[in-house]
Amino acid sequence: MANRRTSETALTNASLAAGPKWTYTHRGYALAQSFRQLRQRKFASFITLMVFGISLALPAIILFSAGSLAKLGNHNIEQESLTVYLSMQVNDLDGASLAQQLLLREGIDRTSYVSRDEALAMFKEQSDIGDALAALGNNPLPGAIIVYPDVDMLGAVGLKQLANSLAMSPSIDRVQFDFRWVKRLQAVLSLARLVGWVLAGFLTLSALLVIGNTIRLELLRKQTELDVSRLLGAKRSFLVRPLVYTGALYGFLGGLVACVIALITISWIKTPADQLSGLYQSAFQLEMPTASQCFTVLLIATCLGVLGSIVSLARPSNHLLPFGTKPV
Amino acid sequence: MIRFENVSLEYTPGRFALHDVSFSQPAGAFTFLTGHSGAGKSSLLKLIARLEKPTAGFISIDTIDYDTLKPRHEPLLRQQMGIVFQDNQLLNDRSVFDNVALPLIIGGYRYNDIKKRVAAALERVGLASKAFELPIRLSGGEQQRVGIARAVVAKPKVLLADEPTGNLDAQISAEIMQLLMQFSASGVTVLVATHDQGLLETFDFPQLTLHGGKLVDIHNSSQATAHTQNTWQEQPSSQPAARESRIKRRQTSSRHGE
Numbered sequence: 001m002a003n004r005r006t007s008e009t010a011l012t013n014a015s016l017a018a019g020p021k022w023t024y025t026h027r028g029y030a031l032a033q034s035f036r037q038l039r040q041r042k043f044a045s046f047i048t049l050m051v052f053g054i055s056l057a058l059p060a061i062i063l064f065s066a067g068s069l070a071k072l073g074n075h076n077i078e079q080e081s082l083t084v085y086l087s088m089q090v091n092d093l094d095g096a097s098l099a100q101q102l103l104l105r106e107g108i109d110r111t112s113y114v115s116r117d118e119a120l121a122m123f124k125e126q127s128d129i130g131d132a133l134a135a136l137g138n139n140p141l142p143g144a145i146i147v148y149p150d151v152d153m154l155g156a157v158g159l160k161q162l163a164n165s166l167a168m169s170p171s172i173d174r175v176q177f178d179f180r181w182v183k184r185l186q187a188v189l190s191l192a193r194l195v196g197w198v199l200a201g202f203l204t205l206s207a208l209l210v211i212g213n214t215i216r217l218e219l220l221r222k223q224t225e226l227d228v229s230r231l232l233g234a235k236r237s238f239l240v241r242p243l244v245y246t247g248a249l250y251g252f253l254g255g256l257v258a259c260v261i262a263l264i265t266i267s268w269i270k271t272p273a274d275q276l277s278g279l280y281q282s283a284f285q286l287e288m289p290t291a292s293q294c295f296t297v298l299l300i301a302t303c304l305g306v307l308g309s310i311v312s313l314a315r316p317s318n319h320l321l322p323f324g325t326k327p328v
Numbered sequence: 329m330i331r332f333e334n335v336s337l338e339y340t341p342g343r344f345a346l347h348d349v350s351f352s353q354p355a356g357a358f359t360f361l362t363g364h365s366g367a368g369k370s371s372l373l374k375l376i377a378r379l380e381k382p383t384a385g386f387i388s389i390d391t392i393d394y395d396t397l398k399p400r401h402e403p404l405l406r407q408q409m410g411i412v413f414q415d416n417q418l419l420n421d422r423s424v425f426d427n428v429a430l431p432l433i434i435g436g437y438r439y440n441d442i443k444k445r446v447a448a449a450l451e452r453v454g455l456a457s458k459a460f461e462l463p464i465r466l467s468g469g470e471q472q473r474v475g476i477a478r479a480v481v482a483k484p485k486v487l488l489a490d491e492p493t494g495n496l497d498a499q500i501s502a503e504i505m506q507l508l509m510q511f512s513a514s515g516v517t518v519l520v521a522t523h524d525q526g527l528l529e530t531f532d533f534p535q536l537t538l539h540g541g542k543l544v545d546i547h548n549s550s551q552a553t554a555h556t557q558n559t560w561q562e563q564p565s566s567q568p569a570a571r572e573s574r575i576k577r578r579q580t581s582s583r584h585g586e
Contacts, residue, residue, distance in 0.1 A: 018425060018446070021439045029433050040421065228417050231377070232431045232478075233407030235400075 026238060033242035034249045037218065045250075048214050052250060052301075053257025055207040059200035060262040060297045064289040069189065082159070084145040084166055085174045092116070095143040098171055102147060107162050112146040119144060142173060204304065207254070211308030215247050219313070244309045251305020255298040262297075263289060329355050330376060330486065330517065335385030337371050337541075345371040347541045348385070353519065355390070355485075358512035360528055361521040363538035369521035372538065373488045376519070377409055378402050389486060407435050410479030410516075412508075414491035416471045418463040424450065424474050425459040431482045449477040453507060469500035476507055480516070487511055489520045493527060505531055 022028035038045045084102075086095050092115045099113040114122070119141040147166070149159060163175045219226070226239050266288060273286045330353040337346040346368045353359055361369045374380040375387060378394065387394040392405060410431075418427050428449055432442045450456045453473040455466075463471050472492060479487055489508060493501035505520075505527065512518040522528065528535060537545035 018429070018439075018443050024429065024433055024437075024439045024442050026433070026436065036421070224417070225419055228419065229430065229434060230403075231379070231406065231411055231417070232434050233403045233405070233409075234434045235403045238434060 026241065030238075030241035030245045034245040037242075037246055038249065038253075048210065048250060049254050049257055051210050052207050052254030052305075053261060055203045055210065056254060056258035056297070056301055056304075057261035057265070058203050060258045061265055062196045062200050063297065064262055064266060064293055065286060066193075068285070068287050069193065081177075082147040082149065082163055082166070083176045084147055084172055085176065086143045086145065086171055087173045088142055090143055090171050092143060094171070095145065098169075099145045102145065102166070105165075107150045107158065109148045109150045111148070114144045114146060116141055116143045207301075208304055208308045208311070211247050211250055211254075211305050212312035214250060215243050215309040215312040216315075218243060218246060240313055243313060244306060247305040247307075247309025247312075248302050249305070251302040251308070252298060254305070255301025258301060259289075259294045259297050263294075329353060329388075329390060330519070331386075331388045332372075332375075333386040335375065335382045335387055337368075337375060337380060338383040344541045346375070346382075346538075349538075349541075349543045350385075351536060351543060351546065353517065355517050356512065356515045358509060358518045358533050359520070360531075360533055360535045361519055361538065362523060362528060362535050364523060367523075367538040368541040369523075369538055370490055371541075373411075373490050373519065373521055376486070377411060377488060378405055407431070407482065408485050410476075410482070410484040410487040412472070412475050412479045412487070412489035412492045414494040416463070416475040418471060418474055418478075420462060420464045422462070423459065424455060424461050424463060424466070427463060427474055428478045428481050431478060435482055437482075445481050445483075446477075449481040452480075452510075453477045469496055469503065472496060472500075472504055473507065476504070476511075480511055483516075485517060487516050487518045489518070491522055491524075492520060493522065493524060498526065501527060502530065 018024070019032070020028075023032040086098070090098070092113075095115065096113045099111040102108055102111050116139050120139050123141060147162075149162060159177060163177055166172055167175045222243075229239055266286060270286045270288070277285065332349050332351050335346060335349045336344055338344050349368075349372065361372060363369050371380065375382055376389070378397070382394075389405075397405065419430070425446055428446045429442050432445060437445070447456060447459075450459055453476055455470060455473055455477065458466060458470065463474055466474065472495075476489075476492070479489075487508070492508070493504050496504065501524070508518050508520060509531070535545070535547040536543060537547065
């Protein structure tokens, strides 16, 4: 009787030793092995995650600020206007009428007529030599029309064409706009974008290689387990799945690290960047990443982890091939 | 029933690990595979477990003909076998329970079945109270018993043991042998490779003796006449014409490295 009770207790103990139910399915087992790998090799996993996260941080920052930078390019042109100086013979009535006529032309969003008196008042207000003009006796400033181009006509080429067409009018003396500045700004922005994406590409590739290398090393480390599993009748999918899951886990956690680094970096540079923008009277503001942008980075990082592990496992290994075959 | 017909295994040209081996082992029999180191014992076990493929001859277990077995079905074949190693091959980073459960997880068993079967297997090898332990904390004999529990937990038809008592003292070896005999008594075909003369003298079971890759002796136990299922037979050398031509064709193709 006592023996039977002892036996039953032992059996119960053995059953209690079972882990959570989900770890005894193929997928659950693979996931549990991936977590076990991270838990058992904390320092190595931490280093790998940091390398992966830092590699992905710059691409993440570029992705997060791409929207703001795109707005910066368009915004500066949008805020710019052409100043059309009228000839001295054009009176205020004709000037205002011309401003209305220009609105009918393609590529012009709105116009604003500045009469000669208004121009003088503004000059006096904004210039230290405003009082000197009073000594001249009459107003030397011409009337002007401020032309705000249509958004569809944005870009240096469109602005140049508009300015040329306006300058052909006999009532117009001169059209002023700094095309070089627009061209330079756009060139700098497009170069920065290109360099940014190339750098992002290289860093993403390095992140992929980091994952691939980690998984390959993991494959070598787990050779006993893989060989035992093969002897017990495991198929290739059973052998490979924990490694692919490990890659995905590294990718996801590395993506989290990248997001955190990017968020900290953007929050650090946001204030100085906004101040600099303010100095140039620009409405540009560096925006903090949205939840969907963070989710996109996590998704891409996880996919990179899976891809890295698949690429790594595509190379034949003795521990994954059927028995009796050799890697080519 | 395990059948070998004119089986050869040639690792490099001219160097035979096994040469023209033929025998048939009845289902449920307990048999020793003996011979000195390098005689071909492990190679023969590897052929049965399909870890190696013969360069000539035919192997079958029950109705499974190895010659027609597709590579994708090999894992399923191995799931029907239990293998016990000299060095246990236990995974030291997980518990005894999880080690024994591994074949069942691979086989896709349900959680409740896994719990029941592992508990029963550990109970049978006397280690139910050690289910929580890591294998590395167990003695050599206990580790070997965990290895046996893992090999039998999926109720295999064939149990292959390669020097299962190689690292153990006489008393523990006897305990391990008793366990293997129990499984044989329950209908499992057991094939134990060993060169331990003491073991062979203590336990009176049929013996297949290999020397230089050749089967040199088949020794039936003294009880063999009483238990027909334990009677060993050497395969007749004469083969049906069709099978002979298949053998020749196989030998020719293996020489050409196909």
